């Protein structure tokens with residue numbers, strides 16, 4: 001069974017082509033695939049299914065069935081969509097530089113740019129309130145943002161590089177009953193942010209596409225601006241985000257690293 005490995009600003013994924021949606025992709029298999037010792041190793045899995053075969057409505061032919069490394073399902077993955085698009089274009093499965101990808105958060109129009117980067121229409125980034133999080137003994141007051149998936153964005157004057165994100169920061173489970181992605185941000189100047197993230201269902205990752213949209217939306221909200229464009233530096237690289245009322249975009253790189261064959265016995269034993 002074919003698999004590919006790819007990443008978007010070092011947020012890495014196992015990609016499983018499954019056009020007829022026949023794979024029995026259990027949470028246990030996802031967790032095993034993402035395990036960096038007993039599996040391939042990744043932050044998540046991108047299963048490539050035809051929307052029609054997956055029983056979902058989409059203006060696009062292809063649906064991204066995204067799973068977090070712990071096996072949980074999330075509504076959307078911004079870095080994952082770019083890698084998904086790179087695969088479709090390289091495999092000759094997508095016509096032209098502009099098309100639509102189906103996701104659990106809805107359809108996402110994409111554009112493959114001349115320089116190889118991918119721009120994703122990320123939909124609305126909606127401020128849903130404020131809440132708190134704790135990293136060790138340090139507490140932060142954050143801005144809650146819905147980008148199709150939940151985020152809590154905390155700005156700090158201290159260099160985010162100094163935060164110890166080895167453990168899950170505490171958060172308000174009543175405010176975020178489905179869990180939350182936690183971003184910690186330095187404002188570096190007009191239209192320039194630096195971010196680290198502890199992702200729901202994964203842990204700290206080197207990048208989070210929906211998270212970069214959330215942090216720009218939070219910065220715009222706090223500045224009382226109608227719209228914003230920002231470069232966001234994450235440990236895995238740099239993306240460009242725009243946020244306006246009811247819409248947002250994410251632009252960044254996407255790389256396919258490897259192609260291979262999953263061992264059938266391994267697949268059967270890890271279900």
Ligand SMILES: N[C@H](CCC[C@H](N)C(=O)O)C(=O)O
Pocket residue numbers: 011068073074075076077078079080149150181199200201202207208209210211
């Ligand atoms: N962990 C996230 C999904 C992946 C988001 C991230 N990898 C991205 O690029 O947007 C969640 O549970 O909502």
